[in-house]
Amino acid sequence: MKEILVILLTAVLTQNFVFIKFMGICPFLGVSDKTDKAVGMSFAVIFVMTLSSAATWCVYHYVLIPYGLEYLKTVAFILIIASLVQLIEMFLKKFIPALYASLGIYLPLITTNCAVLGVALINIQQDYSFLRSVFYGFSSGLGFMAAIVIFAGVRERMQLSSPPRAFRGMPIALIAAGLIAMIFSGFSGFNV
């Protein structure tokens, strides 16, 4: 129980995927202009991250290791993630159309979200057990959600302000992200 809490807090606060580890920056900057879009995207990410953690762990331990093919893990994982996303998309379209309507447009984008491949690789690197990998995937997704939803809220307010012309758009968004990142690095303290 205690261990679960530690993984959760680490992944969401002190080692946040977006602000501290810099993974998933593309969707973080790309779909954060509206809060509801950000929420939709992060549910899709949580979903895919949890499932892909389970799938990649199984493939690595039951297929790649027995055949001595560990060096092919990057190729194998990206293919697993791409086909998993495709499969989830087809499954949702057929059986849960309501969920598909809200998550559908975000799913194809997730294949190239480096946070998903990142979680799979970290699980292997740290030699996590199966359950721990799955839970780590889930909490990393939550961390992504915390980051993108907070950032979307800030960005919505920011549209009402008028920064100097050269700072409009991306530069001011990046600086706002920097300020939020500073808060997140405060959770682990400033020691280098």
Place this chain on the structure above:
Amino acid sequence: MSGFLSVIKERFKEGFVTNNPTFIQFIGMCPTLATTTSAKNALGMGLAVTAVLAFSNTVISLLRKIIPSQVRIAAFIVIISGAVTATELLMKAFLPALNAALGIFIPLIVVNCIILARAEAFASKNKVFPSFVDGIAMGLGFTGALFLIGSVREIIGAGTWFGMKVTPEAYSPATIFIMAPGAFFTLGVLVAITNKIKYDVNERKRKKEANAALALADRAEKPSEEETV
């Protein structure tokens, strides 16, 4: 020969200036922010991406008539991840220190949008030589941007450049710049400077055109004046 040179010139202009992946297109942001803690790491990451990009562009261009368009994305991803795995193994063997510093971001080159974007937008539609040059030019444009960000962060945040002390003794480095928030700040300010330059250049161009139009109008008016006299 001049055809080759003009292709090279055009591609490099696109990669460094008009279509720079970092400052204009905002793609490949994860490594841009994560690996620029020092000039050396930034350069290493940039060159690794350049190598993968040149290889994948060449191979994809060679196979562009064989790959069916329905499964092209999957095929591109397999080619790219093969190239990345090769790069990773080579770096592990020959540059172990750099490989350790860049860590997980080397395998993550697979999902770097620059590579898939160039494959889709350029290599799958063009001949082999221009695709190869495009890979090198885009990669070096990316490397240049990373190197700039890395240098700024290392000098302000650690007071060093490539590990050499460059700031006076009295300066105590602002450590925040080599930490996560500094990455966002540095990139934000550099993009703002790029925007400022872009606006100024456009402004000057518009003024020049307006002046040229005025001069033309003057010249057009003159003969009519003479006629009236």
